[in-house]
Amino acid sequence: MSGGNDFGLIGLAVMGQNLVLNIESRGFSVSVYNRTPATTDDFVARHPGKRLTGCHSLADFVASLARPRKLMIMVKAGAAVDAVIEQLIPLLEADDIVIDGGNSLYTDTERRDAWLTPLGLRFVGAGVSGGEEGARKGPAIMPGGPASTWGVMRPIFEAIAAQVDGQPCVMHIGPGGAGHYVKMIHNGIEYGDMQLICEAYSLLQAAGMSTDQMAAVFEQWNDGELQSYLIQITAKALAQRDAETGKPVVDLILDKAGQKGTGQWTQLNAAENAVVISTINAAVEARVLSSQKAQRVVASRQLQGPPARLAVDHATLVAQVHDALYASKIVSYAQGLDLMRTMSDKKQWALDLGGIASIWRGGCIIRARFLNRITEAYQDDPALGNLMLAPFFQQVLNRGQMAWRQVVAQAVGAGIPVPAFSASLAYYDSLRTERLSANLLQAQRDFFGALTFERFDGPAGRWFNTDWPEVIE
Ligand code: NBP
Numbered sequence: 001m002s003g004g005n006d007f008g009l010i011g012l013a014v015m016g017q018n019l020v021l022n023i024e025s026r027g028f029s030v031s032v033y034n035r036t037p038a039t040t041d042d043f044v045a046r047h048p049g050k051r052l053t054g055c056h057s058l059a060d061f062v063a064s065l066a067r068p069r070k071l072m073i074m075v076k077a078g079a080a081v082d083a084v085i086e087q088l089i090p091l092l093e094a095d096d097i098v099i100d101g102g103n104s105l106y107t108d109t110e111r112r113d114a115w116l117t118p119l120g121l122r123f124v125g126a127g128v129s130g131g132e133e134g135a136r137k138g139p140a141i142m143p144g145g146p147a148s149t150w151g152v153m154r155p156i157f158e159a160i161a162a163q164v165d166g167q168p169c170v171m172h173i174g175p176g177g178a179g180h181y182v183k184m185i186h187n188g189i190e191y192g193d194m195q196l197i198c199e200a201y202s203l204l205q206a207a208g209m210s211t212d213q214m215a216a217v218f219e220q221w222n223d224g225e226l227q228s229y230l231i232q233i234t235a236k237a238l239a240q241r242d243a244e245t246g247k248p249v250v251d252l253i254l255d256k257a258g259q260k261g262t263g264q265w266t267q268l269n270a271a272e273n274a275v276v277i278s279t280i281n282a283a284v285e286a287r288v289l290s291s292q293k294a295q296r297v298v299a300s301r302q303l304q305g306p307p308a309r310l311a312v313d314h315a316t317l318v319a320q321v322h323d324a325l326y327a328s329k330i331v332s333y334a335q336g337l338d339l340m341r342t343m344s345d346k347k348q349w350a351l352d353l354g355g356i357a358s359i360w361r362g363g364c365i366i367r368a369r370f371l372n373r374i375t376e377a378y379q380d381d382p383a384l385g386n387l388m389l390a391p392f393f394q395q396v397l398n399r400g401q402m403a404w405r406q407v408v409a410q411a412v413g414a415g416i417p418v419p420a421f422s423a424s425l426a427y428y429d430s431l432r433t434e435r436l437s438a439n440l441l442q443a444q445r446d447f448f449g450a451l452t453f454e455r456f457d458g459p460a461g462r463w464f465n466t467d468w469p470e471v472i473e
Helices: 014-025 037-046 058-063 079-091 106-119 131-137 147-160 178-206 211-221 229-239 262-272 278-291 293-302 314-347 353-359 371-380 391-414 419-431 438-449
Strands: 007-010 030-033 052-055 070-073 097-100 122-129 140-143
Touching (some): 007 058, 014 030, 014 147, 030 037, 030 058, 037 052, 052 058, 058 079, 070 147, 079 106, 140 147, 140 178, 178 211, 178 229, 178 278, 178 314, 178 391, 178 419, 278 419, 314 353, 314 391, 391 419
Parallel strands (some): 007 070, 030 052, 097 122
Antiparallel strands (some): 122 140
């Protein structure tokens, strides 16, 4: 078939609708399909004059697309994606490109890739970040899949992606599930960023700052090295007043955090690969503990601690918390990048970590000025082992480490939980400690299990043990 629409999208919920409007606005004709046909009709009717073709059957939808067909599935992650693919398979032809733009688990993407490739179809798992607004105005897009699809998809992806300094926030991430994998790590890092900001807020609040004062601090931080979308929206959220009561909205919101699971996927992947992501772990666990509100209310009456108050000068605290936040953020990104590097080596994905940082500069939730510095660090040293050792980040960490300690120490002293700040600092201190206490740990292992140890005064790789005394209990 010649002619036909440039692109097709299945799944007209909030993400799908906004992506379609974005794609159409860049000059592409788009066919749309939704399981519930009324949604399709309503969507097309609400956008007259646009190059949209509403289809009531997948057969009509597939027939309406130019070949090789380029279509995106944007339905609820999980079984719905498989259900749509099953229906599509008999309708598609060799070389057609099926993109899953939802938040699929990367192992599901690998399974689908192995399912569709032998059928001659090209499957692209693409992470799309930025929520509703990103989808409409320009998301960060992380497509994986066969390299042959990149040339075909590039004009559309580059046209619809967010742009930063004239660069589109999209690149071919790597084969198979690499795109969805990188989106998962993006989300894990997002968890870390959000928790760190919340800890900064809790400390400023404990020093008696009003929400308006804190909003001003975050606004000021957004003009400096912490500039980021999340800092910006934090300032705006703190400044927001409830229309009914006139109180700050944040003071009315129940302290129970929700989560959709991508943070936990990141934790599992890190555990499987023995990579430390303690900041992200702390962030996920902080959400879990927050959700146990009833138990916390009981414990708050039974377990003792100092009053959660900081009697300190506001300007000094603000400067210290700034440094603690920046340093902890660097640790969190270093850990996320370490996990990506480990998986890239294991799966031979050849991930371009500097490039990934660069496409996260726009469209997505973690967009931030400092991502430029990560890109530069990998440009300067493509084999960089740990982000914290790049000269720029070393200097920031060395400069901020005393303030960071003071913040964590004050928080601990006042009984204010700062799990992500303290996990980040512990990682920093562990990494820079030449001689850890693991000598004693090895002694214990050898004591109870004859598991042997290496010696400082022995050659590396030679294993020793000792005749430990008998334990009489
Ligand atoms: P939802 O995740 O709420 O999914 C709703 C869509 O899935 C509807 O179009 C629905 O059709 C369709 N659907 C379902 Br449910 N089961 C289906 C099935 N068996 N067959 C065909 N269609 C089915 O939509 P969303 O919030 O727009 O999110 C879409 C994807 O994007 C998800 O993977 C989500 O995790 C991801 N997402 C990403 C971001 C981000 O920031 N990147 C934000 C939000 C969502 P119906 O109308 O007939 O029920």
